[in-house]
Amino acid sequence: MTINVDRPCGTFDSNYYQAMEIFRTPLRKFLMIAFIVLLYAIAFILDDYIISILIVFCAFSIGMTGLQIITGYAGQISLGHAAFMGVGMYTMAVFQEHLGFNFWFALPLAGLVPMIIGMLFGVPAVRIKGLYLAFASLAAHFVIVYAINNWRSVTNGTDGMYLHRPGVLLGIDFMIDKYYYILVLTVTVIMIYFAKNLSRTRLGRAFVAVRDNDIAAEVMGINIAHTKVLAFGIGCFYAGIAGAVGGGYYEYVNVEWFTLTDSIWYLGFLVVGGLGSIFGAIAGAVVWKSLDELSTLVTPITEALLGGMAFYASAAFSLVIYSLIVIVVLVLEPRGINHRWQIIKRSYRLHPFPY
Amino acid sequence: MEDLLKSIMLGLASGGIYALVAVSYVIIYKSTRIFAFSQAGMLVIGAYTFWQCLVVWSLPIWISILITLAIAAAIAIIIERVSMRPLIGQPILAPIVVTLGVMLFLRGIALLFWHGEVEGYGEAFLPLGVWHVGFLSLPKIQVYGFIICMLVIALLISFYKYTRTGLGMRVVHEDHLVAQNLGINVKRIFQYSWIFSCAVAVIGGMLLGNIQGVGLDLDANGLIAIAAVLFGGLESFGGAVIAGLAIGIIQIFAIQYLGALLPGEITMLVPFVFLLLILLIKPYGLFGLVRIERL
Numbered sequence: 001m002t003i004n005v006d007r008p009c010g011t012f013d014s015n016y017y018q019a020m021e022i023f024r025t026p027l028r029k030f031l032m033i034a035f036i037v038l039l040y041a042i043a044f045i046l047d048d049y050i051i052s053i054l055i056v057f058c059a060f061s062i063g064m065t066g067l068q069i070i071t072g073y074a075g076q077i078s079l080g081h082a083a084f085m086g087v088g089m090y091t092m093a094v095f096q097e098h099l100g101f102n103f104w105f106a107l108p109l110a111g112l113v114p115m116i117i118g119m120l121f122g123v124p125a126v127r128i129k130g131l132y133l134a135f136a137s138l139a140a141h142f143v144i145v146y147a148i149n150n151w152r153s154v155t156n157g158t159d160g161m162y163l164h165r166p167g168v169l170l171g172i173d174f175m176i177d178k179y180y181y182i183l184v185l186t187v188t189v190i191m192i193y194f195a196k197n198l199s200r201t202r203l204g205r206a207f208v209a210v211r212d213n214d215i216a217a218e219v220m221g222i223n224i225a226h227t228k229v230l231a232f233g234i235g236c237f238y239a240g241i242a243g244a245v246g247g248g249y250y251e252y253v254n255v256e257w258f259t260l261t262d263s264i265w266y267l268g269f270l271v272v273g274g275l276g277s278i279f280g281a282i283a284g285a286v287v288w289k290s291l292d293e294l295s296t297l298v299t300p301i302t303e304a305l306l307g308g309m310a311f312y313a314s315a316a317f318s319l320v321i322y323s324l325i326v327i328v329v330l331v332l333e334p335r336g337i338n339h340r341w342q343i344i345k346r347s348y349r350l351h352p353f354p355y
Numbered sequence: 356m357e358d359l360l361k362s363i364m365l366g367l368a369s370g371g372i373y374a375l376v377a378v379s380y381v382i383i384y385k386s387t388r389i390f391a392f393s394q395a396g397m398l399v400i401g402a403y404t405f406w407q408c409l410v411v412w413s414l415p416i417w418i419s420i421l422i423t424l425a426i427a428a429a430i431a432i433i434i435e436r437v438s439m440r441p442l443i444g445q446p447i448l449a450p451i452v453v454t455l456g457v458m459l460f461l462r463g464i465a466l467l468f469w470h471g472e473v474e475g476y477g478e479a480f481l482p483l484g485v486w487h488v489g490f491l492s493l494p495k496i497q498v499y500g501f502i503i504c505m506l507v508i509a510l511l512i513s514f515y516k517y518t519r520t521g522l523g524m525r526v527v528h529e530d531h532l533v534a535q536n537l538g539i540n541v542k543r544i545f546q547y548s549w550i551f552s553c554a555v556a557v558i559g560g561m562l563l564g565n566i567q568g569v570g571l572d573l574d575a576n577g578l579i580a581i582a583a584v585l586f587g588g589l590e591s592f593g594g595a596v597i598a599g600l601a602i603g604i605i606q607i608f609a610i611q612y613l614g615a616l617l618p619g620e621i622t623m624l625v626p627f628v629f630l631l632l633i634l635l636i637k638p639y640g641l642f643g644l645v646r647i648e649r650l
Contacts, residue, residue, distance in 0.1 A: 077448060079455075124634035131390055134451065135585060136634055138578070139627035150619035215648055260578075264455045271452050312470040319463025323456040330453050331441045 022196055039185055043178040051181045052249070053293055058181075058188040059246030060285040065195045066238025067270050068281035073204060074231030075211030080121070080137035081239050082262035083144040086255065087114040088240025089247035093161035094154055103166035103174075103248065107187075110244035111237040117144070118236030119229050126225040129214055133232065141260055148255045160254035163247050177249075184245045191241060196278050198234075207231050261319075268326035274338025283337045291322060357490050362607045368497035370603020371504035372562050376580035377587065377595035378508055379555040384589050385528045386548040389450040393434060394556040395577025396461030401427060401560030402569040403469045409479045416480065423561065424554050430461075431553035435546050458574070465571060473570035480565050500562040507558055511551065512592055520547065528590070575623060579606075582626035586633050588643025598641065602626055 023029035043051065063085050070078045078084075091113040095101040101109070121140040125133035148155045155161065166174045166183070174180045198204040206227045209217035218224050247253045265288055273284025295318045302313050329336065376394065383391040404426050408419035434457055442449050465471075481500070486493045515521040526534040527544045535541050556577075563573050583602045587594025609625040617624075639645050 071448065075448075077451060121631070124631050124638070127634075128638050131447065131451070132634060132638060134390075135581060135630060138581070139630045142578075142623050142627040143631075146619065146621070146624045150617070152618075261459060264459060267452050268456055271448070275448070312466055315471075316463045316467035319459050319466065323460035323463065326456040327438050327453055327460070330449055330456075331438055334442075334445060334449055 022200070036189060040182060043181050043185075046178075048177050051177050053289070055177075055181050055184050055249045056246065056289050056292075057286055058184045059242045059249070060289050061242075061282045062188055062191050062245070063239050063242030064266065064270055064273070064281040064285040064288075065192055065278060066235040066242065067266050068276070068278065069195060069198065069207070069238065070231055070235035071267065071270060072276040072280070073199065073211065074207040074228060076122075076125075076228055076232060077131070077134040077267070078137040078232065078235065079134050079260070079263050079267065080141040080144070081235070081266045082258035082260075083141040084114045084118055084236040084239035085243035085246075086148065086253070086258035087117055087144060087236075088243030089163070089253040089257075090148060090155055090161065091240065092244040092247060093163045093253050096164050097161060098154065103164065104169075107241065107244055111240040114240030114243075115233045115237040118239075119233040122229045122232035126228045133228070137232075137263075138260075141263060145255060145258075155255075158255060160252055163244075163251050163253060165248050165251060180249060184249070187241065187245055191238060192278055192282070195238070195281075203227070203230065265322060265326075268322070271334070272326060272329045272336055274336030274341075277338045279341065280336050280338035283341070287337070288322075291318070291325075358611070361491060362611050363604055364491060364493060365497075366604030366607035367600055368494075368501050368603070369566075369606065370600035371501040372559055372566075372576065372599075373580045373583045373602050374596040374599025375504040375507060375555060375559040375562070376577055377583040377599045378511065378592055379552040379559065380580065380584045381587075381589065381592055381595045382511075382548050382552040382555065384584075386524060387439070387545050389439065389454065390589070391549075391552065392451070392454045392577075393457035393461065394552060395574040395580075396458040396465075397427065397430070397553050397556035398560035398563060398573045398577050399465045399571055400430065400461050401557030402564030402573055403465050403474075404557075405480075405561045406474050406476060406564060406569045407469075409476060410474070413479075420561075423557055427553040427557040428550045431549040432546060434553075435549040439545070439549070440542065462571060462574060471571045473568045474564075475568050476565050480561070496565050500566060503558070503562060507555060508592070508596055511555065515592075520544075524548065579623070579626040582630040582633070584640075585630055586640055588640030590644050591640070591642035594640060594642035602629065605629060 023032065039054075042054075046054075063081065067078060067081050070076050070081075088110045092103075092106045092110040095106040095109055096103070118140070121136050121143075122133065125136040149158055151157075165180055168174070172179050172182075174183055199208070206217065206222045209220065209222055210224055210227050210231075214224050217227075243253075243258075269284040269288040270281060271284075272287055273282070274280025295314060299314055302317075333339065376398065379394045379397075380391060383389060383394075401423055405419055405423045408414045408422050409416065414422070438453050438457060439450065442453060481496045484495050486495060486498065515525055523534070523539040524544050524547065526537060526539055527541055531541050534544070559576075560573060563576055564570075567573065567576075579602065580599065583599040584595055585598075586601065587596070587598030606622060606625050610621060613625075614621060633640065
């Protein structure tokens with residue numbers, strides 16, 4: 001993953017630093033910057049509905065990138081990612097409500113608190129590989145949901161809590177959705193840049209080594225326990241930030257927003273997007289949330305067709321269709337959308353020749 | 356003393372079903388090395404199918420049981436054939452995500468057909484009422500449920516022990532390659548394992564539906580049984596049974612004695628905190644195999 005084997009035409013690496021660059025060619029760098037500028041620019045063109053979808057895309061891209069670090073880079077399985085996202089939201093809300101922090105100071109804390117909690121839950125699982133982190137994070141899900149439901153003095157129980165967006169800063173009023181979108185996009189770009197960069201660092205390579213063969217990694221002097229716990233912690237940090245910026249958009253958070261089902265979709269759509277690459281994580285998040293948006297769009301139609309049964313029907317259909325998508329993609333294309341994208345890119349690059 | 360005995364009896368009654376569900380996980384894990392989360396969904400499907408046959412269509416009880424088991428076997432074959440067999444040899448993540456997907460798929464199917472309403476068998480399945488033994492009052496459904504669970508488990512273990520197919524399955528538990536070399540059809544064994552496991556899960560679902568009401572929330576019991584599987588060790592039937600009973604008793608004790616200290620509903624919390632403790636203290640469980648790997 002670190003060293004990209006598919007070189008663009010005419011690029012020759014003469015040292016390791018070139019091989020490990022984030023942007024392999026000036027054209028790629030330019031295209032990426034142009035794409036990000038475009039994402040900023042469309043904030044001023046689109047209406048609030050599309051903006052709301054884009055904010056959700058951004059927030060879940062951050063969360064999915066976190067899961068990519070846990071699962072795609074370090075090879076651990078987390079079944080509590082949605083819960084950690086919830087911890088981020090609640091951290092934001094609690095620090096704002098009870099301690100009077102503003103958004104800017106609460107945001108890093110909304111990452112750090114889930115990170116610490118995640119690392120605590122990760123500790124029991126480091127001794128064995130494979131399934132066991134999945135069990136530990138499953139337990140984490142139930143413990144977190146129980147704590148939020150019942151620690152009423154802090155979390156307000158099942159009633160939910162209110163969050164606040166940042167107020168006016170440098171003359172920008174973040175209460176307006178498009179400016180809040182710009183804030184979320186900035187956070188997303190920074191977080192994804194760090195995730196991309198992580199794969200080039202010593203720690204990122206340690207993650208990949210642990211994923212590929214943990215005994216071999218240990219022989220090479222990597223402390224497996226530290227690496228696994230840290231991977232889980234960093235992933236939960238991302239989940240927390242994702243929850244904080246996403247919850248900030250709705251300015252409200254409720255414990256029913258993050259269920260075990262959401263955690264499973266997180267994992268499932270990560271695989272749909274493609275394991276081990278940031279593009280895959282973003283693609284997975286976008287596909288997942290587009291499907292969500294699609295299912296709310298077709299709700300009027302199902303209501304017209306089914307009448308009172310529409311609520312069950314739409315809930316059941318989303319369960320059935322999402323799980324079918326996940327299963328079919330895993331069986332037919334286990335490497336996900338990312339792999340398809342690589343194939344398209346390669347065939348474009350090599351155009352007149354088949355390979 | 357009376358309270359203690361009562362709690363133990365109640366714990367055993369719910370623990371028997373946890374043991375049964377735990378066994379259904381172990382059947383698949385032992386032969387295919389896959390942890391089939393989908394069995395939590397099978398509980399719901401089993402309970403609802405049985406309710407459909409027994410109450411809605413008012414079929415006789417034996418035919419209802421047979422239909423439910425047949426549907427369980429059909430679902431098992433489909434799951435194994437369509438989604439699990441192409442994933443043989445894939446890294447561990449792929450089968451886990453697929454079984455999780457199947458779990459939600461089954462939940463979605465149940466929601467689609469039965470709209471998530473909580474139903475009950477009434478008097479159609481097991482006799483209602485209470486037995487009084489000394490100072491203990493034992494609800495009949497729980498006693499019968501416990502006996503049925505133990506019978507099914509005993510039947511299963513004797514199948515493994517005394518039949519030729521069971522012998523083949525035990526060989527597959529040891530090593531897939533060796534089994535293949537001995538002329539055992541490993542894929543067929545995988546299929547059998549899924550069928551047995553789903554049948555066991557469906558029986559668990561019927562019994563749970565009788566006690567807790569037929570509803571979508573039954574799959575929570577499947578998740579609690581995960582704690583039992585882990586406590587017993589992923590590879591051990593005996594361990595699963597002992598651990599299932601233990602989880603049931605621990606749960607009741609915790610509700611009895613800690614319920615006053617902790618606010619809210621702690622039925623889900625207790626097994627999972629226990630699971631974390633197991634992972635900390637004895638991660639391979641009571642009777643699990645400690646795998647030593649080489650480079």
